[in-house]
Amino acid sequence: MKKFTPFAATVLLYFNTLSLFAQMGEIRGKIIDKDNGKTPLPGVNVYVERAGKQIGTFTDEKGNYVIKPLEPGMYKVQMSMMGYQSVVKENVQVTSDQIAFVDASLTEQTIGLPTLVVTDYEAEKPLLNKEGGLNVISPKELKNTALLREPKALLATFSDVKLAPNGKDLYIRGARPTSTVYFIDGVKSIDGEINIPGSAMSNIKVYTGGIPARYGDVTGGVVAVETKGYFDVLKEYNLSK
Template structure:
């Protein structure tokens, strides 16, 4: 009975952590003249068979909530059925916000070509301070084949000792927690750089969900099937 209870506890704790790997997408949908927001339009995105959407308010603002971490394309459908695709994609990190910025409603010029002038941003607002490396950042890091070296170059709060252990500010050597896709590790593991979606480092103000540590937290998320499929479809 104790074994069953213990397994159930682990299962529920895993669910709790997984639920915390969601973020939001926010932004503003404006009319083509960029004078006022478009009210009542659907802001829509998807991940596989899952569809996430929100409705713009009177100022054209929207927030698509509970979106799994990853990269997303967003489009808008107005009440009269007109569709506008936001340029580029937006990145969503756990407990963070992917800010799409201002997107104008599509314009049709004299020869019928859709012209979109907005440029999206990938800012995340209102989150616990952390340092993050995205997939694109990791790809160009000279230390990408050594996770500990890469982490030590992300912030001055972290350094690598002579014996190859990470030190977070005044904490002891190796006093840290590493999560890989939600699985807790006692030391930083080397993950193939090509498989990493992002790395986040918390050197202070650590969220309670990551457990009790006097050092820091390293969070790694690997690329999902949908991330790899999107990269494949967007290849030159």
């Protein structure tokens, strides 16, 4: 019987950590002085909040900040600095393997001036894909699409993806349908199908190039589906009441 050495345990922990970080997203942005145009504000306190948990940082000398790693979900972002009006941006969507840009401009504080709150915030810049050849169907797009029950037809709306006449096979960048690999929450689908209800999906990613190494040796494309987490379902339940 082989012994499970401390070295093997360390290696296993290392790769588990890499897998965890690969599923995380991040928020970054730039904060400037609104009255002085493009003057960056260093030392601004920036923190994000989700489900009562907070994590924060400060802007650097160029007014830039980065907060990572963050679990996918909806966050509230608050920026504050002595002498300036605080700004809160709510409903900032964080998606794994992506960067949500949240920029802001702060106004010098006036006595009695309340905190500025921005609800239903959408990133001021498009989400930036960390790997090339990545198409993403966001939670908002999934919620509003009429093709939720036909996910493959939905994927065929991307220019590099074609749906076969049988309505089942996908051709990604001309590769054979059997070359396309499907993952559900990081687990490879054995039958090459998306066998979960559309209402359970949080987002769908389609890799047509620059496929990350964690998906293995793939000659075609990768379709990665992430399902909704506890907090996503809880939020939908509360909104439906």
